[in-house]
Amino acid sequence: MATARKSVPTAWVVVLFLITVVLVFAVIRVTIDSQNIANGVIPEEGEFDHRYARYPILAYAHILPGVVYLVLAPFQVSRRFRNRHLDLHRKMGRFLVPIGIVSGVMGVLFGFFFSFGGFAEASAAVVFGTWFVIALALAYSYIRAGDTVRHRRWMIRAFAIGLGVGTIRIWVGVFQGFGLLDEVTSFGVAFWLSWTLHVIAAEIWLWRRPT
Template sequence: MSLTTSHPAPGVRPARRRGAGWLLPTGLIAFGLIPILANALRRVALAAGAADSSAGDGGGMPLPVVVHVVGATVFVVLGALQFSAGFRRRRPSWHRIAGRVAILAALLAAGSGLWLAFATLPDSSPLLFLFRLLAAAGMALCIVLGFLAIRQRRLPRHRAWMIRAFAFGLGAATQVFTLAFGEEIFGTSGLSIALLNGAGWAINLIVAEWIIRRAPGRAVRRAADKTGARA
């Protein structure tokens, strides 16, 4: 008497695995939208209060703030969806179109972020201003390098630069936690606030580099290099 084990038909993936492929994008979107939505609601409330208290003063959110919120939101959503490998395989044309839109949104978010860094300079410490400047410029640089890499068909390099750009983009989300817990321990001095904000970007970049270096393609290239060296 023989026991047989049923296997799924070729080309058919278990529903559990298909569903699991959406956990990472969904989690990234939820994580990234928390500070964006909270900041947008806060600014809308401030703008409405300013309009009520001083009618005729032209209250409202400045255009760079609106551009920053919209650009960051689009980049977080579309950027997170790029992490779904199954969706990329099933919808390659969508991946290309969404990638271009995400690049444009990221550049808008980075450019308006630079404007906001200068606009809030009187209310922030020089170190915090420097961190914001470096984050906005670093995100824009990663986007440009990622775009150039895909134009040259250098897919691993494109992936690496886009992961770094996304890490910059999620900085505000991580800062929600570094500030919430850090202020209780280190206080709310100008130096503490600057370092806690910087820690948010630093943590994300460290995680990004870990993800990049554990990619299967990198392991395959290392094995090929070792084999070639032995030959």
């Protein structure tokens, strides 16, 4: 019991760290793309930044709602926040479910059509993006049916996928930083590895805390 209680603050440290990683890369993304778009520059095809300057609407229809979802979702999964502000939890939920789904669907499209990491990244985006969208939709339908236990379980599954975006960036950094994989392969491997780990971590979390 003591271990389970101790692991909660540890989990929050991990959550905040991963969200910070995502935010740092989102800021870098916006900085690069806004300069490219303002100057009418589209980087060469094959360069990482090419797709973001070439298809900014699709890219930002994914990134912007994704960032809002990821920044606000921790409040939603926090028991303390829910207990103190249940009405706000409900209002935020009605807003976060659709924007999470929009981000997920756009992420699947961007990954499927314009992945940097080829088939491996595209397939991971389709598999885990679909899982993310289904998890949010199920979580919503369960709370409409008054089933708070299943609602919580599916929300945690969705949140774990959202957090996986930070882990992906860390693995890409490790693979490229240590020269273990080339640029393209590192993305495909990092996408599969990170989201698989996050799905497993979420299931372990739910197994240890079923209600």
